Amino acid sequence: xxxxxxxxxxxxxxxxxxxxxxxxxxxxxxxxxxxxxxxxxxxxxxxxxxxxxxxxxxxxxxxxxxxxxxxxxxxxxxxxxxxxxxxxxxxxxxxxxxxxxxxxxxxx
Amino acid sequence: xxxxxxxxxxxxxxxxxxxxxxxxxxxxxxxxxxxxxxxxxxxxxxxxxxxxxxxxxxxxxxxxxxxxxxxxxxxxxxxxxxxxxxxxxxxxxxxxxxxxxxxxxxxxxxxxxxxxxxxxxxxxxxxxxxxxxxxxxxxxxxxxxxxxxxxxxxxxxxxxxxxxxxxxxxxxxxxxxxxxxxxxxxxxxxxxxxxxxxxxxxxxxxxxxxxxxxxxxxxxxxxxxxxxxxxxxx
Numbered sequence: 001x002x003x004x005x006x007x008x009x010x011x012x013x014x015x016x017x018x019x020x021x022x023x024x025x026x027x028x029x030x031x032x033x034x035x036x037x038x039x040x041x042x043x044x045x046x047x048x049x050x051x052x053x054x055x056x057x058x059x060x061x062x063x064x065x066x067x068x069x070x071x072x073x074x075x076x077x078x079x080x081x082x083x084x085x086x087x088x089x090x091x092x093x094x095x096x097x098x099x100x101x102x103x104x105x106x107x108x
Numbered sequence: 109x110x111x112x113x114x115x116x117x118x119x120x121x122x123x124x125x126x127x128x129x130x131x132x133x134x135x136x137x138x139x140x141x142x143x144x145x146x147x148x149x150x151x152x153x154x155x156x157x158x159x160x161x162x163x164x165x166x167x168x169x170x171x172x173x174x175x176x177x178x179x180x181x182x183x184x185x186x187x188x189x190x191x192x193x194x195x196x197x198x199x200x201x202x203x204x205x206x207x208x209x210x211x212x213x214x215x216x217x218x219x220x221x222x223x224x225x226x227x228x229x230x231x232x233x234x235x236x237x238x239x240x241x242x243x244x245x246x247x248x249x250x251x252x253x254x255x256x257x258x259x260x261x262x263x264x265x266x267x268x269x270x271x272x273x274x275x276x277x278x279x280x281x282x283x284x285x286x287x288x289x290x291x292x293x294x295x296x297x298x299x300x301x302x303x304x305x306x307x308x309x310x311x312x313x314x315x316x317x318x319x320x321x322x323x324x325x326x327x328x329x330x331x332x333x334x335x336x337x338x339x340x341x342x
Contacts, residue, residue: 098184098288102192105153105178106199 124193234272263301
């Protein structure tokens with residue numbers, strides 16, 4: 001797979017995700033704020049996929065040789081953040097459900 | 109022995125039985141409990157069973173005044189069912205609760221001893237002795253976990269995973285557990301140790317009903333993973 005093919009794959013992925021977001025926004029599953037935030041993220045993602053050379057000054061600063069390495073580091077950081085956020089939200093949700101179910105059980 | 113005779117000043121003790129998918133065993137366990145102590149009241153919490161447990165329990169005990177039936181709309185885990193049971197007991201002016209598993213692995217014949225000990229100690233734990241036929245991994249795991257808990261939380265307990273236990277209402281807020289599925293008993297022990305709550309231990313029979321239910325090796329690892337969190341918890 002050469003760099004152009006990889007760029008096409010990344011672009012296709014970002015477009016697909018944007019379309020999925022758009023559908024969820026249309027169905028009112030997500031808020032305007034959420035939709036716009038992710039739209040900006042995917043726009044940046046698409047731009048960087050098409051013009052990876054724009055990252056060169058940053059890579060030089062961080063002593064990173066390949067764009068792929070920078071991408072991996074960035075991905076890990078984002079995934080870690082999303083996992084922690086999700087974990088906290090799920091735990092809060094579980095606590096709320098538990099309280100609600102218990103309230104009903106005790107009332108009966 | 110136990111029961112609800114206020115005139116005699118005896119503590120109001122409820123037996124809480126969390127039930128999850130025990131349509132074949134729960135009724136029998138509850139009947140045994142009712143037989144052992146004629147005054148005790150049993151709070152049964154069905155934890156969103158997907159089998160006919162709730163239906164069978166309702167059919168059997170709906171008219172029984174010594175059985176309080178409650179149910180979770182969805183499955184939340186044993187720890188959550190135990191908490192619901194305790195809340196119902198406090199609502200009914202209970203002063204102490206004793207937990208017994210619904211699958212029959214806890215022999216209710218020890219109930220009078222628990223009731224007796226709860227008069228003297230705020231917390232009473234049951235313990236099983238692992239015999240020579242017990243798997244080595246279980247024995248080693250139990251010993252290592254026991255050692256770790258005793259070092260970190262200053263509590264020496266013979267069995268960290270035994271669910272046959274009881275406590276008085278006055279200590280509930282100090283030992284309230286967050287675990288819903290694994291390690292409720294271990295978490296409770298860590299809190300008893302941390303708060304220096306006096307406790308007593310009662311030897312009970314070792315009965316293993318279903319090797320796929322209860323604590324598996326994977327659950328043991330999850331409990332081990334939780335220990336540092338309990339340690340740094342305020």
